[in-house]
Amino acid sequence: MNGQEAVLFPVSLSLSISPQEVDAGAELTLKAVAECPEDYDLSGDQISFHDAAGREIGSAPLAVLEDGFGAEIIVTAPVELGEYGYSAVLTAAESDGVAHAGARAEARCSVKAHDAYLNAWDVPSAITAGDAFSFHVGLKCSCGCNLANRSFVVRDQAGTVVASGRLGDAVWPGTSALYFAEVQAVAPADISLHQWMVESAGSNSGIAHAPGSLAMRVRTVAAPDREIRIEAVDRESGAPLKGINLIVGPYRATTGGDGVAQMRVVGDHYVLHASGLQRMPYRDHLDATRPIGLRLLMAVELPQEHFMPPVNQKPSIAEVLE
């Protein structure tokens, strides 16, 4: 520089690791952020990243951020569980009459076992006490590992195993790695809301997996002794409506193609709730102490304009059928 000394400007460097707690063998992002006075530009300078042993594991050029310059790389976390350290180095540089002395930063993270996410679904909303029923159990590893043949158990509130099984080879439709099984069980003999637990044991062979557990509930009811017949029709045309969802206390049903649903319930007083896509919901008391037939005249829900009250919106109503 024509014998002139370069202008030395200060730089600082920080290193962050994301996530701070990472699954064994999963991806880890190391991000270095360099800062310097506003008049200088570090973009393009290389950051080299190193593991705890000092081995370079990658490098990346600095790019402009809102408040400085950043560079990041993605690396694979170790398989062994524990604490790990990494460092980032910005080498001293000089050009165009300006220079900096470089900087170094360190950060640590911990490697943990893969998490297990349990799920249970299709549990009937009301099960006659002592009856057999089925539901689904699913398990997903936080890293999407293949969990086929992984075992699980279902325990009742006293800890007694009431069902067990192994996950199948297939994943649940619509998911990437939710392995599942259909579970057969027998409902408790007493009438109550029972809490059960689904449990999956952990594993330390190969990549470690943490154990998982999930609470689920089983509602048992007395044997039904009344029948309700509900017919859902369009309020204007009288055309049968398929797919109207009906809730009577703990019982649930959906109308079929003829607009009809038959429900067997325990004789009692309930609230009947009926709803369907773009229909005004219906909700009222239902006396099910005797056999009853209802026709629900479901009104179309007028398009919503969020700033307007519904105009001439008819409600859905019910007629008792003799």
Add this chain to the structure above:
Amino acid sequence: MVKRRETKVAELRDQKAVSRRDLVKAGAAAGLGAAILSAPGKAQAQPAPADIRWDYEADVIVCGSGGTGIVAAKRAHDLGADVLVIEQNFDIGGKLAHNGGQSSFGGGDHVQERDRLGRPDPDGWLTAPLLAKEDLTDDTETLFRDMTDWSVVDNGAVADYRYNSRAFQRGWADNAAATRQFLTDNHVRWSRITTTHTGGGMTKGRAAYSIMKLGAKTDIEAGTITQEDAGNLAEERQSPFNPQTCGAPGAPADAWGAPGCVGGGYVISRSVEYAARKAGVRFMMNRHLDEIIREGGDSGRIIGVKASYTPRFSPKTGNRLESFWSNGNIDERKQVIYIRARRAVVVGTGGFMGNIPFRTQFDPRMSEPSMQYSTGLMGPLHEDASGILAGMKVGAGLGGLFQSYGHSLATPKLNSILAVSDVMDKVMPGHPAFEFIGSFGINIGTAGWEYIIAVNQVGKRFHDEISTGRERSAEAKYPLGSAGTNRPFTPLDWRNASVKHVRSSYISGPGSDAAMAMNEGSRAPDYSSGPVWAIFDQAAVDANKWPIRYPYIADPPNGTFFKADTLAELARLVVGNRFQHMPLKYLEETVARFNAFADAGKDTDFEKPVMHKIAKAPFYAALIPLAVNDSYGGLKIDGNCQVIDIYGKPIPGLYAGGEASGGGRQHGIGRACVTGYIAGTQAARLT
């Protein structure tokens, strides 16, 4: 290689109230980057008025081309003025173009009279009048009285008309009928009068829809439109002619007494635009109002504007978006220009809901940046308070400052259309702005909330989700106050505002308030509430047949919809939304608690009456837009729509209307077009 910096990031950041972090996160795919980098600059020093080298001249400069701007421009031109319109977006129309088309004028306007006398329309398209004669018997005094009736209190306990500016409303009432006639003269056809639109008075029927007849060709003068231009050709296809978002595209107008017709604000927008272009009005698109220039400090007249080039580029092709019609356009691409106004400047730039620092002056909860406001349709600079701020800098006073507060149209509301950033941007593919919006959204209706929990940015529920459908506006409406007034309305009767009456009709909407509340994720300095999310499972999708596909959800994803195998994954994925800065920390816990409520049949947190468990994978998170429609409060104007300064004196040569002005709490086309008509008339008459 180290070097001195050529461009300071800080300068770029200063150009727009959006942080560079947001820009980097949003990415160029959102199309924001290009717009931001070409946003109005602030670094340039403002030359003294005498030193300005004017790039263009016109008698009247109209800023904005919505209901106020397009009407002011054509009206001023009709009166002999040479008019130049500048519009920050790529096409004409502003909010008018996607308004539902319900237009409330009155005072005995010719459409009221037509229906009162039971006459057919000139085209013979309409069925019999919908309202009784006495409901259509109107005059300017009745209209003025209605627009200042202190006694009207809506279901939110907001007095709709009490604080309207008397001076402004006098001028508005006197010009309402003339404005209807002006629009008719510029090819707008009207349905039968249906009711009175929000804020248009309580005692008479005053609102009709602007309509066109479906036909073989689109002919503005004949009032006909093709199915394609109406956006009716296919269910999932919209038209660049019609960006209408209120109601279905090309909504059939049978219910308005206009069978075979379609309607919307675009009818007015396109009709007046057509007439204005044909008459010789000049337009400069992609041109944002930065400054209003006044000579002689704060005592002189307005002599021009400074305006920036703000084009929008297609995120897919990189091409600049172009207006539907181009005759009369001036394609000026210089970054900053000065335009001299020989007579006047009309400010019709819209309100302030797109400007977070400005809107939080009215409601601090609106610090939340995810509350979008037609940014997709009208660009990131839409409703940025530019006209109001420019007016303030030359000494303008403000009117109606408090009128947004608490008003149902100006307060964000949870909406039942999910997976879209802004429900006002409800557009299908086919309109150029869809590329910015990305999704039409999924309308779940009232029943859909049975299957959904709504959570805040930390994953906690905050209300009975089913109540969302009951949070609609409580605006008082003709003739009985259909949103809850439980007895016939009597003008100026104190009982309209009695405690007993308000209590009997009050509808609470706690969900939206709770959604905007501070929570554990709120951070200094703004303590924003964060986005709110609808959480549901595959069982809900199966039961309701919701269309979980493009164009109802975005493809590629745009951060408004997420799907995951597990709730834990879903909780992390949502940070893909640029306004969601943290995972939904409590989501798993919240769902487990809700599922326990569903099993028990009782929601002890929020008393939700119907619940379905959220258990069947996959799981979904869809953004719940907090919709806000209007802003009230802006430049103070008198009955001539002339801007009043902070000392109470009119500013020579400066006019304003629509949401850029304050002092009248009326929604929509009626307010915008009448103020445009008055402003255009007055501006043209100056010498």
